[in-house]
Amino acid sequence: MIQDGEEIPLLGGDVTEGLVRVGDTVRRPPGERADLVRDVLRHLEKVGFEGAPRYLGVDSTGREALTYVEGEVAGRPRPRWIADEDRMVSVARLLRAYDDAVEGFGLPENLPPPIEPPGLPDLNDPPELVGHQDVTPENVVFRDGRAYALIDFDLARPVSRCREVVNLMLWWAPFGDDADLDPLLRGLDRARRCRLLADVYGLPETDRRRLMELAIGLNERAWHTMKYRAETLGGGWQRMWSEGVGDQIRNRQDWLEANADALTTALLSGRS
Template sequence: MSSATYVEPAESEPEIALVGGDVTEGDVRVGDTVRRPVGFNAPLVHALLRHLEVAGFAGAPRFLGIDAAGREVLTFVAGEVAGRPRPAWIADEARLASVGRLVRAYDDAAAGFVLPEGVRPFSGLTGLTEQPDMPPAPPYPAELVGHMDFTPDNIVFRDGEAAALIDFDLAKPVSRVDEVCNAMLFWAPLDDPVDADPLLQDVDAPRRCRILADAYGMSDTDRSRLVEVVVLRSRRAWFSMKQIAEAQGGGWARMWQEGAGDQIKRQEAWLERNGAAIETALTAP
């Protein structure tokens, strides 16, 4: 499927640039399709999107093939995305709960996906290696191929409900608690308020974590692991982000140059200070 040539319709459509996100550049809309540069994780992403289509998961674009310009072609997902500046509804708790339900629906659909022979996660991402001083990864096994990039730019809303996910470039095998941690990072948010969007600087982050966990239907075991996992992920993020920026350049390098490494350090310190409050919110009756 990933090598299929996309057959253009008889009538041509204009290309309309799409804006938003931090990394991918060159996305355009053409009629009811989106054209994107083929990413470093394309073999896995194309196979995953095909699986989601067969599984009947409606919350993801369909992969249609490669166009004559060498770009991947996806179905356009209609709806509302939180661009920049963020809309007022970014702090809405009803929308927050719908994010948790969508992540759960995706994870359940992805749980049956098996990597095709010869396909490896991030197979084109060179230079990402373990370093002697890199903190350990969480000790919990992968359960599914997760989306792992639940930024407000990557969730499409319809009628106030999270309805679909876009941009699967960071998909990889992870645990369910990893997926919920990733959603919380962006939507609680789990960050020093100085780095949060102004609309999220004064929210009750532990409460929002509980809303997400409840909407997802998070198990008691995973709730007890979440703070441990998010702290370990944050400690490792500085190393991995630096390597990706050096290996990939582009938007990754721009984010690093703009201070992503310093933000990660502030996030780590904030998590150390607030971890107990988050765990109490998640596990309280």
């Protein structure tokens, strides 16, 4: 039985509210695809993947109960190590391990549709596995200077491996104009960092050639989806939109288009 106890608020997330720690567990309200998250976490436990919390059930108030993963998380303000390349590549290594572990779960059918506006263009990107799709600094737990676990699987969904790497690069290269980045992430060699992430993940050449086109398409969809969620869901989505996330996405679109050729060249450097 899941025990109740003293609740310690957990801060730092952009959207999910009401996260608390109770002893060695985390309690959180169910997300939009709670059944999928539950089944994915149970699969990861079954196959022995260590880099994710364990799903424990539902507590007396209807919240999900997960194991609390000890370690460092890069909240805000960002820690001084946020741009460290060794930590960055350890995130790529962890994401690859997760994707390999979850691949055997397969592609579930009859999922509830994502909360996004109708009529978004097809990206011609068939799914291969249930990706995490939210590998932000807040959602990676570090131990001893390396990425140890992924948390917050609320945005998990069927995607391609290339789309997983786009999300990885979005946060850890990172994508975007320096003016919109944290001061500790400005002035970095983004081409080099993208190449390192792709190499450590083991992204094949075919995906490297199409990665920037996919990144640009996903970024365009993100603007429409963020606006739609702000209007229909409110809460943290509306707060982020009011704080200017739409303008940041538009600025990032300009940056992606201006740097697409250089980043693709770096991704393919040394490959025939």
